[in-house]
Amino acid sequence: MGATAREEPGSGAPSCPQNPQGIFSLPTALASNARSQCCESSGRQGEEGASSSQGEDASQVMQDELLNDKLDKLLPFLLQKYQKKEQVTMEEILRVMDPGYRAYLPLIFRLLCKCMYLTFGIDMREVAAPGHTYELVPILGLTYNGILDNEVQISAKADLLILILSTIIIKGNSLSEGDLRDLLSNRQELGEREYVIEDPWKFITEDLVREGYLVYQQVPNSDPVCYEFLWGPRAHAETTQMKVLTHMFSLDRTDLRSYPHVCKQPPRKKNDKLRARKGKDE
Structure with a gap:
């Protein structure tokens, strides 16, 4: 069944459940990993009312490992559904995670x-309560096609993409190679450790550049020569700077007015594209 997924203005709060707090607070927590923060929530839920006995501690560790294992199976499955614009049922989710x-x-x-x-900036919304069917609604608009297809470290890669796009905005629409390192x-x-990409620099300079999410170029007229990253044409086509920032800041309840230079700057899509083309021609 084809999904009726639609791109929503702004990020908003996911319909299930409310956003966990403490994610992406600039500048320090911006470098944290969304997946690791998500998985930590399972541990906190299990800690409530827990005994300090070693037996229960071991049981909690086993439960956390189980949850992480099931999430590792379900996230690629749901991402494929999202990319195909298909709806998903609770029965399908149970089948993937194991009916047992x-x-x-x-x-x-x-x-x-x-x-x-x-x-991923994707909201799961129930569309047919009796059948427990959900549509995958794009909040950010990013499709991730071509960069997450092999199901290897998809959470860390998606998180890194959003991190870089956000930082480019905060830095004034360009990010130096040194700052990114x-x-x-x-x-x-x-x-x-398990959420760190094995070769992040290769993923950034090859995969993200090849797929058009980033432009990696020499800074015009720089002496000595230095390099920078800009939003690529595909990033501009799939999302907007305000959507990325709103999503990022909403996770930490940070007010965009704390960054007036970002809110006041005029749209620079055309300028950035011209700048990127000029850098390639030089």
Whole structure:
């Protein structure tokens, strides 16, 4: 069945459940990983009223590992549904995660909604209550086609893309190569090992550039020569700067007015594209 997914103005709050707080607060938490923050919420839920006994601690660790394992299976499945513009049913979700874990379905589904929103900017909305059918609504508008197709580290890669697009805006529509390397270094220090991309520089300079999400070019008239990153034509086509910033700041309840230079700057889509073409011609 084809989905009726539609792009929503702004990010808004996901219909299920409310946004967890403490994500992407600039400048420090901006380097944190949305997936790791999402998965930490499962641990916090299990800590409520928990005993300090070693037996229960071990049980909590096993539950967290189980939840992470099921999320690792479900996120690629839902992303494929989103890219094909298909709806998804609760029955399909249960089949992917294993019917033997039906008792965990309510908890896993809540975490799944959070992770889809935090990591990909996609809202899961119920469209047929009796049949438990959901549409995958693009909040950011990013399709991720071509960069997440192999199902390897898709959460970390999507998170890194949004991080870079956001930082480019904050930095005045361009991000120096040195600043990006510093950002990646801070991200590796803050993130958990399993959520760090094996070769982030290759992913950025090859995959994201090839797919048109980023432009990587020499800074015009720079001496000594230096390089910068800009939004690519595909990023401009799929989303807007305000949508990316609104989504990012809403996760931490940060007021956009805290960054007046971002709010006041005029749209620069055409200027950025001309600048990118000029850099390639030089």
